Each structure stands twice: as C-alpha cells, then as structure tokens.
Amino acid sequence: MTSTDVHKDVEDSGPSGYAAARLRLLQEGARSGPPRRSALAELTDDWLSGLFTAGAEALRGVSLIAVGGYGRGELSPRSDLDLVLLHDGSDSAAVAALADRIWYPVWDLGLALDHSVRTPAEARKTAGEDLKVQLGLLDARHIAGDLGLTAGLRTAVLADWRNQAPKRLPELQELCAERAERQGELQYLLEPDLKEARGGLRDATALRAVAASWLADAPREGLDDARRRLLDVRDALHLTTGRATDRLALQEQDQVAAELGLLDADTLLRQVYEAARVISYASDVTWREVGRVLRSRAVRPRLRAMLGGGKPVAERSPLAEGVVEQDGEVVLARAARPDRDPVLPLRAAAAAAQAGLPLSLHAVRRMAAGVRPLPTPWPAEAREQLVTLLGSGQPTIDVWEALEAEGLITQMLPDWERVRCRPQRNAVHIWTVDRHLIETAVRASEFTRRVHRPDLLLVAALLHDIGKGWPGDHSVAGEIIAKDVAARIGFDRDDVAVLATLVRHHLLLVDTATRRDLEDPATVRSVADAVGSQGTLELLHALTEADALATGPAAWSSWRGSLVADLVKRVAAVLAGDDLDEPEAAAPTAEQERLAIEAVATGSPVLSLRAQTEPPALTEGQPAGDPEPLGVELLIAVPDQPRVLPAVAGVLAVHRLTVRTAELRALDLPDGVEGSVLLLNWRVAAQYGSLPQAARLRADLVRALDGSLDVAGRLAERDAAYPRRRGVIAPAARVTVASAASRHATVIEVRAQDAPGLLFRIGQALEDAGVRMRSAHVSTLGANAVDAFYVTDGKGAPLGAGEAASVARKLEETLRG
Numbered sequence: 001m002t003s004t005d006v007h008k009d010v011e012d013s014g015p016s017g018y019a020a021a022r023l024r025l026l027q028e029g030a031r032s033g034p035p036r037r038s039a040l041a042e043l044t045d046d047w048l049s050g051l052f053t054a055g056a057e058a059l060r061g062v063s064l065i066a067v068g069g070y071g072r073g074e075l076s077p078r079s080d081l082d083l084v085l086l087h088d089g090s091d092s093a094a095v096a097a098l099a100d101r102i103w104y105p106v107w108d109l110g111l112a113l114d115h116s117v118r119t120p121a122e123a124r125k126t127a128g129e130d131l132k133v134q135l136g137l138l139d140a141r142h143i144a145g146d147l148g149l150t151a152g153l154r155t156a157v158l159a160d161w162r163n164q165a166p167k168r169l170p171e172l173q174e175l176c177a178e179r180a181e182r183q184g185e186l187q188y189l190l191e192p193d194l195k196e197a198r199g200g201l202r203d204a205t206a207l208r209a210v211a212a213s214w215l216a217d218a219p220r221e222g223l224d225d226a227r228r229r230l231l232d233v234r235d236a237l238h239l240t241t242g243r244a245t246d247r248l249a250l251q252e253q254d255q256v257a258a259e260l261g262l263l264d265a266d267t268l269l270r271q272v273y274e275a276a277r278v279i280s281y282a283s284d285v286t287w288r289e290v291g292r293v294l295r296s297r298a299v300r301p302r303l304r305a306m307l308g309g310g311k312p313v314a315e316r317s318p319l320a321e322g323v324v325e326q327d328g329e330v331v332l333a334r335a336a337r338p339d340r341d342p343v344l345p346l347r348a349a350a351a352a353a354q355a356g357l358p359l360s361l362h363a364v365r366r367m368a369a370g371v372r373p374l375p376t377p378w379p380a381e382a383r384e385q386l387v388t389l390l391g392s393g394q395p396t397i398d399v400w401e402a403l404e405a406e407g408l409i410t411q412m413l414p415d416w417e418r419v420r421c422r423p424q425r426n427a428v429h430i431w432t433v434d435r436h437l438i439e440t441a442v443r444a445s446e447f448t449r450r451v452h453r454p455d456l457l458l459v460a461a462l463l464h465d466i467g468k469g470w471p472g473d474h475s476v477a478g479e480i481i482a483k484d485v486a487a488r489i490g491f492d493r494d495d496v497a498v499l500a501t502l503v504r505h506h507l508l509l510v511d512t513a514t515r516r517d518l519e520d521p522a523t524v525r526s527v528a529d530a531v532g533s534q535g536t537l538e539l540l541h542a543l544t545e546a547d548a549l550a551t552g553p554a555a556w557s558s559w560r561g562s563l564v565a566d567l568v569k570r571v572a573a574v575l576a577g578d579d580l581d582e583p584e585a586a587a588p589t590a591e592q593e594r595l596a597i598e599a600v601a602t603g604s605p606v607l608s609l610r611a612q613t614e615p616p617a618l619t620e621g622q623p624a625g626d627p628e629p630l631g632v633e634l635l636i637a638v639p640d641q642p643r644v645l646p647a648v649a650g651v652l653a654v655h656r657l658t659v660r661t662a663e664l665r666a667l668d669l670p671d672g673v674e675g676s677v678l679l680l681n682w683r684v685a686a687q688y689g690s691l692p693q694a695a696r697l698r699a700d701l702v703r704a705l706d707g708s709l710d711v712a713g714r715l716a717e718r719d720a721a722y723p724r725r726r727g728v729i730a731p732a733a734r735v736t737v738a739s740a741a742s743r744h745a746t747v748i749e750v751r752a753q754d755a756p757g758l759l760f761r762i763g764q765a766l767e768d769a770g771v772r773m774r775s776a777h778v779s780t781l782g783a784n785a786v787d788a789f790y791v792t793d794g795k796g797a798p799l800g801a802g803e804a805a806s807v808a809r810k811l812e813e814t815l816r817g
Contacts, residue, residue: 018047019109026077026239033232041066041073044081045143048102052144055101061088062095063145064102065153068114071139076235078244080112082136086149089119112244120153127157131171134161135209158212165213166294173287176206186276188431190269190423194234195246199276201230203283216289218282219361226275233272236260248272266423273421273432281405284398285361292327319351321688329360338371345371345408346385349399353392354728354783359402368406377490381685383455384660386489387782390441390458391448392728400438415481418469430552433468439550440464440543447542448784449734449751455781456495457539459486460502461546467503479504498536502543505530509544513563518570527567528574537575541568588667592679595637596667600675605638605701609694631660631685636701640666640676645773646763647704648680650711653757654700654718655692657684662759662778682778687756712764715757728753730783733815735808738788739801745774745790746799748808752815754785765814766791769807771799 025031025039045066052064068082069075085102087095099117106113118126127134137157142150161168180198187199195201204227207218234246236259241252248256253265262268316324322336322344330352338344345367352359374382389396403409410417419433431439444461448454463485467478482503486496508530516523531537544564548556588596591608598606610633634652638644645664652659660683667679703709730753738747750762759778766773771791778787791807793799799807 018043032235034228037074037076037231037235040075040077041070044070044075048081048083048106049144051102051105052098055098056145059091059094059098061090061146061149062086062098063147063149064143065150066141066143067136067139069139071136071141073141074231076231077238078112078242079238080114080244081106082114083116083143084123084137084140085115085117086123086145086153087117087119088146088149120149120156123153124156124160127160128164131168131175134168135172135205138209138212161209162213162215165215166297169210169213169215169290170294172206172209173290176203176283176287185280187273187280187421188435190425191247191249192272192276193247194230194237194272197276199278199280199283201227201234201246203279204230207279207282207286210286210290215293216286218286222278223282226278229271229275230279232260233268266425269423270421273423277401277405277421281401284358288329288358292329296327318688319355320347321686323348323351323688325355325357326360328357330355330357330363331360332363332366338367338369340372342372342374343379343382343385345403345412346382346389349403350385350388350392350783353389353395353399356395356728359399361402364402364406364408368408368411371408371411374412376488378488380490383490384780384782387455387458387784389782390462391445391454391782391784393442393445393730395728396442396445397435397438404434413485415466415485419466422469424468428552428554431550433465436550437462437465440546443546443549444542446731447546449731450542451538452535452786453495453498453539453781454751454784454786456491456498456502457542457546458782459489459491460499460506460539460543463499464503464506464543464547475504475507498539501530501532501536502540505540506543506547509540509564509567510548510560513567514560518563518567524567524570524574528571531571531575534572534575537568537571541565588679592635592637592667592681593670595635596669596677596679597673599637599639599677600669600673603639605636605698605705607634607636607694607698607701609634609691609697631658631683632691634680634682634684636680636682637667638678638680638701638705640678641705643705643763643767644678644680645776646760646767647711648682648701649759649763650715650757651697651700651704651709652682652684653760654711654714655697656687656689656756657691658687658754658756658780659684659759659778660780662776664773664776666774711760715760728783733812735812735815737801737804737808742790742798744798745792746771746804748789748791748804748811750785750787750789750811750815752785752787754780754783758785758815759787761814762787762789762811765811766807769810770794771807772796 021043022040025036025043028036031039048064056062063086065071065084065086066082067084069079070082083102085095085099095117099115103113103115116126123137127137134157137153138161140150140154140157176198179196179202183193183197183200185199186192186194186197189197193200204223207223211217233248233256236256237245237248237252240255240259250265253268257263257265257268260268262271316326316331316333318324318333319330322333322341324331324333330348332338332344332348336344345364348359348363348367378386389399392399400409404416404420410420416434419437422433424431424433424436429436440461441458444457448457451457460482463478463482465474465478466481466485467474467476470477470481479500483496483500486499491499508527512518512523512527518524531540541564545556545561548560595606595608636648638648649659662680662682664678664680667677669675669677700709704711733750733752735751736749738749748766752758766789772794774790774792776787776789778785780786791799793803798804
C-alpha cells in the first residue's frame with residue numbers, strides 16, 4: 001500500500017481509518033527507521049489536521065502545533081503525541097470546544113497525549129518558567145490552522161532562547177548531569193534506558209538546543225547517525241513489546257536484535273554502546289565549549305578595560321614538546337607537525353592526563369587526520385608516554401576516550417577493536433570490556449608504589465582482558481595477544497614474558513585463594529611454578545587487586561584481600577632465593593676513563609653530552625631486542641666531594657632536563673693516577689625545546705658545587721612563576737629500607753611521582769641526613785620514579801637499623817611535604 005493510499009484511508013474513515021492505516025504502516029516489513037518515523041508523523045499530521053479543520057469551522061487565530069519528538073517528526077510506534085493548541089485569546093470558549101474535539105479522539109484510540117492550550121504570551125511565559133517546556137517549543141512544527149500564529153511563536157521562542165542562553169544553558173547542563181546521576185551511562189548499562197541515560201536521546205536533544213542557542217555547537221561527525229541508531233532500537237523495542245518503553249530489558253534484547261536484523265543481543269548492545277559513546281563525547285566537548293564561551297564573556301569586559309580596548313591574546317603554556325595549554329584545554333603548539341611526529345598523540349595525551357586537562361577536539365582531529373603510524377617496535381618515547389598516560393589516574397579515562405572517539409587508539413593498538421564497546425553479561429561487571437581495562441589501569445596507578453616495575457603493572461592492566469571477544473579461554477587467547485602487543489610496543493624479551501605471564505594468570509591468585517586449600521604445599525608450589533619469580537608475584541598481586549576493584553563492588557572484599565595476601569606470602573617464601581647485593585658495576589669505557597682522568601687533573605667536573613641514535617626498526621615478525629635508551633647520554637666525572645647528586649640533579653632541573661635513568665658510582669682509576677672520582681652515567685631528555693650546550697651545563701655545575709648557584713632558589717622562583725595546575729593526584733611517595741639487599745651498604749628505595757627537581761630534593765635530603773652515597777640507580781618509568789640509593793655511614797659501613805629507618809622516614813616526609 002502506498003503512502004497516498006494510507007492518507008486516503010484516513011480521509012475516508014476518520015479515526016478508525018487512521019488506526020487501520022497506522023497499523024498497516026507499522027507492519028510494513030520493507031519500511032523502517034527514519035522513513036517509517038517520518039511517514040507515521042505525516043500520517044498523524046493528516047489525521048489531526050482533519051480533526052482540527054472539522055472542529056474549527058469559522059474560528060480564526062488558532063493553530064495546532066506539534067512539539068518535542070513529534071515536532072521533530074520522529075514518531076516511534078508508541079510515542080506520545082505532544083501538542084499545543086495555540087490561539088490569540090479572542091474566543092476562549094470556542095477554543096476549549098475545539099480542544100475537546102481533538103483530544104478525545106486521540107484518547108479514544110489509546111494514544112498517549114501531552115497537550116496544552118495557550119496564547120503565544122502564555123506559551124512564552126511558561127517556557128521562561130519551565131526549561132522542559134522551552135526545549136519542547138524549540139522543535140515546534142505547524143500542523144494546521146493559522147500558520148502566521150505558529151511562525152510568530154517559533155520566532156519569539158527562538159529569540160528568547162538565544163537571549164537567555166547564558167542563563168538557561170547552565171540550567172540545561174545541570175539537568176543533564178542530574179539525569180545522568182539517576183540513570184547511569186547508556187554506554188555501560190546492561191539494561192539501559194535509551195532516552196534518559198547519559199548518552200541517550202535526551203542528551204542528543206540537549207545538543208540540538210545548544211546549537212540553536214548559537215553560543216556553541218556539538219561535533220557533528222557521527223552524531224546524526226548515532227541518534228538514528230538509538231531511535232531505530234526504540235522503534236524495534238516498541239514493536240516487540242507493544243509498550244511505550246525506553247528501557248531495553250535483558251529478556252527483550254534477543255527479540256529486538258531479531259527485529260533489527262542483527263546477529264544477537266550482544267551485537268545489539270554493542271551498537272547501542274557505540275551510539276551512546278558518540279553522543280556522550282559530543283556532550284562533553286559541547287559543554288566544555290559552552291563553559292569556555294561563558295567564561296570568556298564574563299572576563300572580556302575587564303580585559304578590554306585593562307588592554308584599552310585591544311583584543312586579548314590567549315595565553316599558551318608549554319606542557320611538552322609540541323603540546324601547550326590554552327583556555328583550559330590541551331592543544332597543539334603552532335610548530336607541531338603530526339605528519340612528522342608519530343609519538344605526538346601519546347605525548348599530548350600523557351601531558352593532558354598529567355595536567356588533569358581535556359584534549360582539545362581540534363587537536364585530536366588534527367592528529368587523527370595527519371599523524372604517521374608508529375614504527376614497529378615503537379620508539380622508547382612512545383612506550384614511556386603510554387605508561388605515563390596509563391598511570392595518570394582518573395584523568396586517563398577522558399583523555400583515552402577523546403583519542404578513541406577519533407580512531408587513534410585502534411590505529412595504535414589494532415587489537416583494541418575487538419574489546420571496544422564489548423558488553424559483559426555478568427552481574428559482577430559494571431563496565432564494558434574496554435572501559436574495564438582502562439578502569440583497571442586507573443586502579444593500578446594507585447599501586448605503583450608497591451611494585452618495582454610500575455610500567456609492567458600498568459601495561460598488564462591495560463591488556464589483561466584483551467582476549468575477550470576471541471573463542472575459548474580469554475586468558476589463553478590474551479596471553480598470545482599480549483606477547484604480540486608488548487613486543488610491538490617495544491618491551492624486551494624478558495618484559496614480554498612477564499607481561500604474557502601476568503595476562504595468562506591474572507585470575508590465578510584470587511581463584512586459588514578462594515577455592516583451594518592454602519595449607520596444602522602442592523597448592524602453593526603450583527602457583528609458584530606458574531608465577532616463576534618474586535618480581536612477577538609482586539606485579540600479579542597488585543594486578544589482581546586492581547582488576548577486582550575495577551570490576552565492581554561485589555568483586556573485592558577485605559576477606560578476599562586477606563586470602564590473596566596470605567597466598568602471596570606463602571608463594572613468596574617458596575620463591576625466596578639468595579639475598580641480593582649491590583649491582584656489579586661494568587668496567588669503565590675508554591670515554592669514562594678519559595673524563596675521570598681529566599676531572600682529577602683539573603680538579604673540576606667534566607662532562608660529555610651525546611645524542612642517542614635509535615637502532616633501525618625491526619621488520620615485521622622479527623623479535624624485539626633490548627629496548628633503545630630514551631633521550632641522550634650525559635656522562636659526568638666529578639672529583640669525589642659532598643653534594644654531587646643534588647648539585648647535578650639541580651642543574652639539570654634548572655635547565656628543564658628530565659632524568660630518565662641515572663647511575664652514580666665511584667670509579668676505580670688506572671694505576672698511577674691519584675685521586676677519587678665519582679662517575680655519573682645518566683640518560684636525559686628535554687621537557688620541550690632543544691638541549692642546552694654542554695659548556696653551559698658544566699659552568700652551572702661548577703657554580704652549584706662551589707655554592708655560587710642557588711639551585712633551590714632558582715627552582716622555587718620558577719615554581720612561583722608557573723602556578724601549579726590541579727593535575728593528577730598521585731599516590732604518596734614511599735620510601736623503604738631494603739633489608740638484606742646488600743652486605744656492603746644500606747639500600748634506601750624511593751618510589752614517587754616523577755616531577756621537576758625530584759632527584760635534587762632526594763639528593764639534598766640524603767646529604768642533610770649525613771650519609772655517604774656509595775652508588776645510586778635511578779629509573780623513570782612513565783611518570784613514576786623508581787630509585788635505589790646505596791648509602792653508608794661516615795666510616796663506610798651500613799647504617800644501623802634505627803638510623804636507616806630514621807633516614808627513610810625523614811626522606812619520605814620531605815617528599816610528601
């Protein structure tokens with residue numbers, strides 16, 4: 001039956017004809033989606049127009065208007081009819097009679113009706129008092145009667161909305177936030193409300209209202225398609241249930257999927273989640289822009305007065321190479337070249353997450369459009385930036401979602417596509433697989449002070465469920481994927497093996513602790529055999545807790561935690577071997593000996609600064625070797641004297657050099673050369689910009705050692721000049737004494753958030769404690785500093801237990817202060 005035939009039935013048969021035509025339309029298998037919604041709206045328009053015409057007779061100054069979803073022409077099978085009977089106030093009694101002649105036939109057919117009778121002035125007044133009414137009127141559409149009356153109201157309502165936008169948009173944002181708090185996030189719920197949950201149809205309507213204000217606009221790519229997909233699902237839900245419902249209940253998902261021609265309920269949910277994610281991200285970007293515009297409007301008059309009417313220049317603060325902060329967002333520097341800098345997306349993301357700032361939509365899209373793929377294996381900087389991003393805590397989530405919205409995550413990690421938006425039909429899990437992985441990394445970032453290799457913990461958290469979506473045991477499949485991903489990221493063979501073990505056995509501790517007899521030596525031995533080493537056990541313990549906490553409130557408890565801790569203690573006893581000792585120093589190179597001899601001869605520090613050249617990228621399928629060092633090599637030889645570590649670290653901080661790795665040790669000089677020399681072999685990188693000249697570094701180091709350069713004062717001045725951003729709330733620094741780690745010295749271990757001047761503060765505190773430094777071993781893994789300092793008393797002996805504990809406590813207080 002054609003559309004013309006349907007409309008003819010309406011004209012011939014009145015309300016019963018409309019009901020029959022409506023039923024035939026909804027049963028047409030060939031027509032669905034937007035065409036059916038438009039046809040249903042048009043059919044309803046014709047019927048209501050007939051009712052209006054028959055009842056209005058000679059009445060003038062009256063019109064019938066559709067508002068809300070009906071006004072947009074988006075009628076689902078069981079949608080309400082939202083109608084306004086608009087009149088000029090000249091004959092209220094006749095208008096009331098006309099309203100009865102329209103409303104009652106609608107009710108008689110059992111259709112839900114939201115109706116009102118108002119003059120234009122009353123409509124505007126009500127809209128001004130009720131935000132929901134105003135939003136509905138923004139979509140007002142003429143059905144019948146006085147077209148001029150309808151057009152006048154539409155023009156007035158739009159003008160009111162634009163004039164009142166600075167006041168009403170914050171109200172609308174608050175309304176959206178309250179609704180999200182009540183209904184949850186559509187992209188993660190197993191039984192979502194397609195309309196009310198965050199990322200649903202209400203939010204899509206709110207974005208239309210923001211655009212109508214002319215104050216800001218939503219990212220449009222994919223938004224219309226996302227909205228259409230949610231409407232299609234709601235149509236199918238109405239048809240399969242026969243009810244006016246927006247909640248996609250579990251028992252109805254298979255039927256809805258079949259109605260839409262989808263494979264199964266999981267495919268349905270994944271489509272819903274993808275659509276919701278588009279709308280949620282567009283909402284985040286749009287409300288951020290609204291806030292920026294409103295703040296700018298509030299500040300502009302004062303700035304104009306201060307600048308004498310000149311146009312204010314947006315302040316740009318550098319965050320990393322090619323990355324700056326502007327107007328509360330992270331944007332690309334003017335000189336940034338995504339087409340020549342494949343690490344830029346990760347560097348920008350890590351900087352944004354560390355600063356606690358959002359990534360600009362324009363920046364993300366520019367990088368997505370022009371960035372070159374990362375080579376295989378990744379350069380060391382890319383790996384470090386990924387670890388920094390994953391270890392940034394809660395801000396990681398929004399930054400990750402910004403990258404994912406433009407396809408950058410799957411470009412860097414193709415295996416991510418299988419877990420993206422994948423539902424988990426398990427009452428314990430509250431997230432989709434991909435969000436659970438990011439949540440696990442966020443939780444793991446709280447435990448980075450508990451492990452020696454926080455980088456491996458964070459990457460394992462990201463990959464531990466990567467096998468979901470493949471046939472069979474996801475831990476077995478995940479082990480294979482993790483090996484490939486870890487090698488591609490650039491970890492060496494040993495680290496790849498550890499990551500594979502963590503992914504394969506990420507459920508081992510909790511399953512064993514809660515289901516096996518821990519008094520049975522065979523149980524403990526089997527876990528020890530699977531784990532293999534103390535370091536891997538330490539990482540697995542932290543991963544187990546992070547995974548459970550990121551699953552949901554039912555997955556972890558103090559009881560489970562105590563059982564797992566007991567198991568870990570027993571396994572650690574089995575794995576315990578000989579005591580560790582101070583790492584044996586490699587024989588000095590010819591370059592190191594030359595610098596040392598020159599330092600003795602001149603009585604002053606000498607240094608060498610050499611750029612690191614990366615090895616060629618491996619061909620596909622070739623196993624990764626040792627990862628290339630990050631940054632440039634800095635060799636310093638200094639005549640043995642106090643305060644060498646804080647002096648060197650302070651000078652590097654003043655010059656904005658980040659220390660990636662560092663070693664300090666006394667060097668044995670060749671026979672016949674008198675004196676004692678400290679050798680510092682460091683790997684450093686510029687925070688942004690170019691490296692300083694070696695001569696300038698040496699000159700400042702000489703001044704720092706003789707006391708003429710006030711390093712602490714210089715750093716304090718710079719901190720005062722750049723107010724600290726809110727940034728990441730990192731776990732507190734942790735300082736411990738590694739008992740029995742060395743027979744020759746006391747080992748002080750420091751795990752802290754990396755920051756400019758951190759090593760300077762550590763060195764200063766150890767010097768103030770009056771201990772002698774035998775050697776130092778410093779590593780920066782992402783944003784985490786993992787350092788070990790071998791110290792002795794003034795006579796060269798290890799510290800007593802009490803003195804060691806006191807030094808550690810004072811150092812920890814210094815770092816937390």
